[in-house]
Amino acid sequence: MREDWQEIEKIYLAPYAAHSNASRGRNFPEPECPIRTVWQRDRDRITHCKSFRRLKHKTQVFINPPGDHYRTRLTHTLDVAQISRTLARALRLNEDLTEAIALGHDLGHTPFGHAGERALMRIHPGFNHCRQSLRQVNLIENGGRGLNLTLEVQDGILHHSGKELPQTLEGMLIRICDRIAYLNHDIDDAIRGGFIDALSLPANVRRVLGDSHRERINTMVGDIIKNSAGITEIRVSPEVADAMSELREFMFAEVYLHPSKVEEEQQLSELLTQFYYYYLKHLDQLPPEYQRQPAADAVCDYIAGMTDSFALDTAARIL
Numbered sequence: 046m047r048e049d050w051q052e053i054e055k056i057y058l059a060p061y062a063a064h065s066n067a068s069r070g071r072n073f074p075e076p077e078c079p080i081r082t083v084w085q086r087d088r089d090r091i092t093h094c095k096s097f098r099r100l101k102h103k104t105q106v107f108i109n110p111p112g113d114h115y116r117t118r119l120t121h122t123l124d125v126a127q128i129s130r131t132l133a134r135a136l137r138l139n140e141d142l143t144e145a146i147a148l149g150h151d152l153g154h155t156p157f158g159h160a161g162e163r164a165l166m167r168i169h170p171g172f173n174h175c176r177q178s179l180r181q182v183n184l185i186e187n188g189g190r191g192l193n194l195t196l197e198v199q200d201g202i203l204h205h206s207g208k209e210l211p212q213t214l215e216g217m218l219i220r221i222c223d224r225i226a227y228l229n230h231d232i233d234d235a236i237r238g239g240f241i242d243a244l245s246l247p248a249n250v251r252r253v254l255g256d257s258h259r260e261r262i263n264t265m266v267g268d269i270i271k272n273s274a275g276i277t278e279i280r281v282s283p284e285v286a287d288a289m290s291e292l293r294e295f296m297f298a299e300v301y302l303h304p305s306k307v308e309e310e311q312q313l314s315e316l317l318t319q320f321y322y323y324y325l326k327h328l329d330q331l332p333p334e335y336q337r338q339p340a341a342d343a344v345c346d347y348i349a350g351m352t353d354s355f356a357l358d359t360a361a362r363i364l
Contacts, residue, residue, distance in 0.1 A: 102352035104158035146201030153177025164314035
């Protein structure tokens with residue numbers, strides 16, 4: 046079945062797409078699966094791992110939201126996977142590689158969303174959620190043995206944001222799909238939370254992208270297909286790119302950096318800082334797999350893996 050699917054890839058995929066039979070391999074060689082391609086295996090390994098399941102209890106934007114319909118880090122991940130698969134199919138890129146990167150891109154995200162990430166960046170230089178996601182799949186999962194994902198998936202996870210770019214078009218696709226997903230569902234949550242209303246979005250954003258969640262995503266996806274089909278780049282038209290940037294600036298001003306969220310972030314930053322220095326002095330209280338050196342890295346790995354609820358329970362127990 047795997048060989049049949051690899052033949053289908055040769056017929057269907059664009060010549061510049063990633064083909065599973067040409068993967069650069071894994072950190073540790075292993076026999077091929079007779080049924081699944083390498084990237085179908087990677088996708089399955091990610092969805093079965095513990096850090097993927099924990100995403101359902103990690104904040105996207107709103108911490109401890111007053112309702113069941115707010116996004117979590119898991120629903121964000123599924124949004125990215127869905128949008129990226131639609132685009133990969135339209136552009137004749139490898140859907141399996143795209144989906145594997147999408148499902149794994151936020152595995153290293155901290156409790157309390159970007160508030161938690163910024164806290165760990167301040168107390169543990171060099172930390173960011175991209176590198177932590179790679180550490181999660183290479184050094185932490187599976188009792189420290191890692192998931193042994195392919196190099197293409199690792200590359201896409203590590204470079205899904207930041208200045209360095211992925212080596213595959215599938216990885217490049219995740220970068221833009223991540224932004225499409227969070228901008229649109231964060232608007233939805235911000236309206237539900239009373240931070241903004243639909244009519245408060247900038248006029249140019251509404252004119253270019255549309256007034257509804259559906260219209261905005263359709264506009265962005267359609268624009269990428271129109272400008273990227275048949276070429277070796279993922280492109281967005283200048284008009285849509287400018288509208289997305291304007292929307293992002295609006296969300297930072299009105300939602301992400303809202304005074305109430307800044308105050309909340311300061312409290313959570315202090316909480317994670319206390320965790321960090323407490324566990325540096327009490328390594329024996331960490332699970333056995335985290336009682337390793339360097340101690341600062343082990344403590345940071347442990348804190349980054351916490352869910353929101355586990356972090357709050359831990360605070361009640363040790364502080």
